[in-house]
Amino acid sequence: MWDYTQNVMDHFMNPRNVGFIEDADGVGEVGSLACGDALTLTFRLDGQGRIADVKFKTFGCASAVASSSVLTEMVRGMTLEEAAKITNQDIVSRLGGLPDQKMHCSVMGQEALEAAINDYYKRKKGMAPTQPRGNIVCTCFGVTDLEIKKVVHENDLTTVEEVTNYCKAGGGCGGCHGRIAELIEEVQGEKVRTEAEKKPIRPVRLTNIQKIQLVQQTINEQIRPALRADGGDIELIDVEGNTVLVALRGMCAQCRLAEFTMKDVVQARLREFVSDDLIVEEQKDTPGASEA
Amino acid sequence: MDSVIYMDNNATTRVADEVVQEMLPYLTEKYGNPSSMHTFGGQVGKKIAEARQRVATLLGCHPEEILFTSCGTESDNTAIKGTLASYPNKRKVVTTRVEHPAVLTTCRDLERHGYSISEIGVDRAGRLDLDELGFRLDDNTAIASVMWANNETGTIFPIDQIAEIVKGRGIVFHTDAVQAVGKIPLNLRESHIDLLSLAGHKLHAPKGVGVLYVRKGTRLSTFMHGGHQEGGKRGGTENVPGIIALGKACELAQQHLEEENTRVRALRDRLQKKILAGCPDCMINGDTRDRLPNTLNVSFEYIEGEAILLMLNKFGICASSGSACTSGALEPSHVLRAMGVPFTAAHGSIRFSLSRYNTQEEVDFVADKLPGVVHRLRELSPFVAT
Numbered sequence A: 001m002w003d004y005t006q007n008v009m010d011h012f013m014n015p016r017n018v019g020f021i022e023d024a025d026g027v028g029e030v031g032s033l034a035c036g037d038a039l040t041l042t043f044r045l046d047g048q049g050r051i052a053d054v055k056f057k058t059f060g061c062a063s064a065v066a067s068s069s070v071l072t073e074m075v076r077g078m079t080l081e082e083a084a085k086i087t088n089q090d091i092v093s094r095l096g097g098l099p100d101q102k103m104h105c106s107v108m109g110q111e112a113l114e115a116a117i118n119d120y121y122k123r124k125k126g127m128a129p130t131q132p133r134g135n136i137v138c139t140c141f142g143v144t145d146l147e148i149k150k151v152v153h154e155n156d157l158t159t160v161e162e163v164t165n166y167c168k169a170g171g172g173c174g175g176c177h178g179r180i181a182e183l184i185e186e187v188q189g190e191k192v193r194t195e196a197e198k199k200p201i202r203p204v205r206l207t208n209i210q211k212i213q214l215v216q217q218t219i220n221e222q223i224r225p226a227l228r229a230d231g232g233d234i235e236l237i238d239v240e241g242n243t244v245l246v247a248l249r250g251m252c253a254q255c256r257l258a259e260f261t262m263k264d265v266v267q268a269r270l271r272e273f274v275s276d277d278l279i280v281e282e283q284k285d286t287p288g289a290s291e292a
Numbered sequence B: 001m002d003s004v005i006y007m008d009n010n011a012t013t014r015v016a017d018e019v020v021q022e023m024l025p026y027l028t029e030k031y032g033n034p035s036s037m038h039t040f041g042g043q044v045g046k047k048i049a050e051a052r053q054r055v056a057t058l059l060g061c062h063p064e065e066i067l068f069t070s071c072g073t074e075s076d077n078t079a080i081k082g083t084l085a086s087y088p089n090k091r092k093v094v095t096t097r098v099e100h101p102a103v104l105t106t107c108r109d110l111e112r113h114g115y116s117i118s119e120i121g122v123d124r125a126g127r128l129d130l131d132e133l134g135f136r137l138d139d140n141t142a143i144a145s146v147m148w149a150n151n152e153t154g155t156i157f158p159i160d161q162i163a164e165i166v167k168g169r170g171i172v173f174h175t176d177a178v179q180a181v182g183k184i185p186l187n188l189r190e191s192h193i194d195l196l197s198l199a200g201h202k203l204h205a206p207k208g209v210g211v212l213y214v215r216k217g218t219r220l221s222t223f224m225h226g227g228h229q230e231g232g233k234r235g236g237t238e239n240v241p242g243i244i245a246l247g248k249a250c251e252l253a254q255q256h257l258e259e260e261n262t263r264v265r266a267l268r269d270r271l272q273k274k275i276l277a278g279c280p281d282c283m284i285n286g287d288t289r290d291r292l293p294n295t296l297n298v299s300f301e302y303i304e305g306e307a308i309l310l311m312l313n314k315f316g317i318c319a320s321s322g323s324a325c326t327s328g329a330l331e332p333s334h335v336l337r338a339m340g341v342p343f344t345a346a347h348g349s350i351r352f353s354l355s356r357y358n359t360q361e362e363v364d365f366v367a368d369k370l371p372g373v374v375h376r377l378r379e380l381s382p383f384v385a386t
Ligand SMILES: Cc1ncc(COP(=O)(O)O)c(C=O)c1O
Pocket: B010, B011, B071, B072, B073, B074, B100, B102, B147, B149, B150, B151, B176, B178, B179, B199, B200, B201, B210
């Protein structure tokens, strides 16, 4: 017997927002009778573009019903942009957890929402967001490479078995296991690489020279590209103890939010990459800064 | 839970009070080892001999042909692997697509080790294709293993006829009779069965004890090496209380066989009739003419089995489902799929399995609650227009 949380059982026994909105602005349908679970989600927007009404119909087990039900509660009142950000993990947390083998129920909920939002854009704006569906990897359950990569990425999955739990791919004949393993490798490999780039291993203790070098390196590689993208620039003036003196140029220097940019971006970044106790200060006597 | 309506007897059964009484002293004061040379242990040995006789009486065989094991699964494994080990030149097993995993996964594992496996198919009612069976048996076949009655649908195979076909080809025949023993009459003396498995907990004995019947003269390699217990075929100090309990349970089964096939059958038929009348879009799975008297497998279209079970659970009703979701598997029951039951119906299949402890009030209660549950879930289903 499954160990369902009280929340799951509550949403199963007393599902919220059951039904079908006839004049819906968006309709999302995922799953099928053959697969054992299917969900139809419909919503209507109010004048401000917020979800005013949302209803679901689900064929499936308790966790499928509960995932759908809790999802309707979550999205009510949201704009479509906000709703589009909901992940299957958000659904799982709202339910207080799901058994591993039932994770695909939360993924189905998220997919139905996505389908309904896409449907809205297609109808109302006459444009289908060109969302590539990818190529079918698992023919047994009709799951594409993009869908697999998505669940792997969002839920940090590392084994084929986990992928099966989350999106069913691999749960039939098993013919696709090799390809799924490759996709996991692709996604996790990318993650490891980007994380390695993002997070150089911080030495425990830094000599002064090392610290200055590391600060300079971090500014060059992590901070300056971002500021330049916004039309600004940054220059390292000095490092005294834990105080880093920098000069901001261009957009940033004139911007009223310069303080904010300084504190939040530069200092946070330097603390992340160099040392937790760094304090960033701006050299104010640069030309232009005093005019503000 | 205060009141439970237990209709999941193909999963396991309540231990009969008489059985508990019988085994109790062997858990307390009579704890001797039956192999010991003193009367304290010897009295236990006598009791085991009595149990062996009781099992043999129910099966219609000799007590020496009864080998005690720990469960049905062990009996199945022993039968198949023990036979293969004693026929090293034969590399093939013939079985069916609807066997319990105790047989099916054992065979599929053997396949990975170089054996060839033939799985015979069934028709829409779950009946075995006997022509295909005859066709698959060849000189390379060491053993054919065909279940007596199916645990999910209750469909009974014509085992005597099948045994005759298999033995006619000089091949060892095993049957998994875990669901048949105690529910339908059997007489091994008049059959061609070489090996038969049963499990105590399916006939009101406790869990942890099973039997492998081995016809005299059947070649079977030792499965568990150890002491001289069970004629040296299965070493290990006996599960004394379990074996004694099983002996008693077999005696009771003999006494209740008539009731099982009259009163329990009538209850099952009543439940079936009421469900078919009370719920639209449902259908019976299995062979309604040749079926265990206690089993009812019914599919409710457009809704999912686990959801039905959880709602029944709220009323204290215990049943089971062949739906994918209940097991954590992603596909519904291999038995229903082998029968070609559409996925739509397989996902919504529920098995009620009764026993002599069920009453008409219970049957009526279930039949009364079920339509409401089905209706509620159909209101949720996108496949039903409301
Ligand atoms: C037909 C059949 N064979 C084998 C078994 C396995 O028995 P046990 O659980 O005692 O190992 C079962 C039990 O579910 C069964 O129904």
